[in-house]
Amino acid sequence: MANAPLEAIPVHLITGFLGSGKSTLIRQLIEQKPAHETWAIVINEFGQVGIDQTMFAERRDLVVKGLPGGCLCCQLAFVMQASLVNLLHRHRPDRVIIEPSGLGHPAGLLDVLRGEAFQGVLEVRDIIAVLDPRRLDDPRVLEHETFRDQLAMADAVALTMTDLVSADKRDAARRWALDHWPRRKWVVDAPHGALPMARLTASDTSRAPRGAVDHRHAALRVDVGEGGLPEGDESPLPEPGRPQREAGAALGFATLGWRWHPADRFDLDRLSALLGDLPAGLRIKGVLHTEAGWKLYNRAEGAVSLSSSVWRRDSRLEIIGDSARLPPATELEAALAACRLAPASE
Numbered sequence: 001m002a003n004a005p006l007e008a009i010p011v012h013l014i015t016g017f018l019g020s021g022k023s024t025l026i027r028q029l030i031e032q033k034p035a036h037e038t039w040a041i042v043i044n045e046f047g048q049v050g051i052d053q054t055m056f057a058e059r060r061d062l063v064v065k066g067l068p069g070g071c072l073c074c075q076l077a078f079v080m081q082a083s084l085v086n087l088l089h090r091h092r093p094d095r096v097i098i099e100p101s102g103l104g105h106p107a108g109l110l111d112v113l114r115g116e117a118f119q120g121v122l123e124v125r126d127i128i129a130v131l132d133p134r135r136l137d138d139p140r141v142l143e144h145e146t147f148r149d150q151l152a153m154a155d156a157v158a159l160t161m162t163d164l165v166s167a168d169k170r171d172a173a174r175r176w177a178l179d180h181w182p183r184r185k186w187v188v189d190a191p192h193g194a195l196p197m198a199r200l201t202a203s204d205t206s207r208a209p210r211g212a213v214d215h216r217h218a219a220l221r222v223d224v225g226e227g228g229l230p231e232g233d234e235s236p237l238p239e240p241g242r243p244q245r246e247a248g249a250a251l252g253f254a255t256l257g258w259r260w261h262p263a264d265r266f267d268l269d270r271l272s273a274l275l276g277d278l279p280a281g282l283r284i285k286g287v288l289h290t291e292a293g294w295k296l297y298n299r300a301e302g303a304v305s306l307s308s309s310v311w312r313r314d315s316r317l318e319i320i321g322d323s324a325r326l327p328p329a330t331e332l333e334a335a336l337a338a339c340r341l342a343p344a345s346e
Contacts, residue, residue: 006088008123011096011113012200015106015150016130017141018283018320019300021160022099024193025130032197040093042084044101063091081112106153126185129154132161133173134301158190237261237314245333254323260315264340266290271339279325286317291341
C-alpha cells in the first residue's frame with residue numbers, strides 16, 4: 001500500500017579507500033537486483049564535482065543520489081540525513097546501499113543511520129569493506145588512519161583487483177583481512193567487482209516481519225521543509241567553453257575538479273595523453289564527451305580503464321591526491337582547453 005509504514009528497510013554500507021572499486025562492486029550488485037525491488041544508491045565523494053554517480057544508468061527501479069564535496073561521516077552528516085529522509089519518502093525503496101567517501105570514517109555515518117530519525121525505519125546490515133590487495137604495498141596507505149578504521153569496522157571484506165595481483169599477494173591480503181577480532185563473517189575475492197548477491201542478502205531472513213516494528217518509529221524525524229529537498233544533480237550548467245572549476249582539501253588530501261557544458265567535446269587521444277602524463281599516485285576519474293562518444297575515464301593505482309558512458313548531462317573530471325603532487329590548476333585547465341575540439345561555429 002502507498003501509505004504503509006516504512007519499516008526495517010535493509011541498509012548496506014560499502015566502504016573502502018580511494019580507488020578500491022566500490023562503485024564497480026555496487027554496479028555488479030545492481031545487475032543481480034531482483035526485478036520486483038526498487039533500490040536507492042547514495043554516493044558520497046571526497047571530490048567536489050561528483051563523478052561516481054554518473055556511472056549508473058537511470059532506470060525506474062533504481063534511485064541514485066550523489067553527495068559530492070565532503071564526507072558523509074562528518075561535515076555532510078546532516079545533509080545526508082535530510083537527503084535520505086526525502087529519498088525514503090519519495091521512492092520507498094526496498095533496499096538502500098550507501099557508498100561513503102574513500103576518505104570517510106564510517107563511525108559517524110553509522111551513528112546517523114542508527115539514530116532516532118531512522119529508528120525502526122532502517123535496519124543497518126553488515127559493513128562491507130572493499131580492499132585492493134595492492135594497497136598493502138603502500139606504507140602511506142597502511143599508516144592512514146581512515147584506511148585502518150574502515151577495515152577495523154568492517155564485518156566482511158571483498159577483495160577487488162585480484163586479477164591484477166599474484167596469487168601470493170592475493171592470499172596475503174586475505175590473511176591480513178582475516179587477522180582481526182572479532183573475526184570477519186567472510187573474506188571473498190571479487191574480481192571486477194563480482195560479489196554474489198547472496199553475500200548482501202544473507203541476513204534478510206532475520207529481518208523483522210512487516211508490521212512487527214513499533215509504528216511510532218515510522219515517521220521520519222527530520223524536517224526537510226516544504227516540498228523536501230531537490231533530487232538529482234541540479235547544479236546549473238557551465239557556459240560552453242567556460243568550465244567550472246572546484247577545489248578542496250581535507251584529511252591530508254587535495255582535490256581538483258572541473259565541469260563542462262555537454263556541447264564541449266574533447267579529442268580523446270590528446271586528452272588521454274595529457275592525463276597519462278600527470279604524476280603517478282594521483283587518483284583520476286571523469287566522464288567526458290569526446291569525438292568517440294561519451295567515455296568514463298578511471299585511473300587508480302596506475303591502472304587506466306576507458307569505457308562507454310550513459311551519462312550525457314555534462315563532462316566532469318576529478319583529480320585527487322597529495323596536494324604537493326597536484327599540478328597548478330590554471331596550467332592544467334589551459335592544457336585541458338587545448339584538448340577541446342572547436343565547435344563548428346568557431
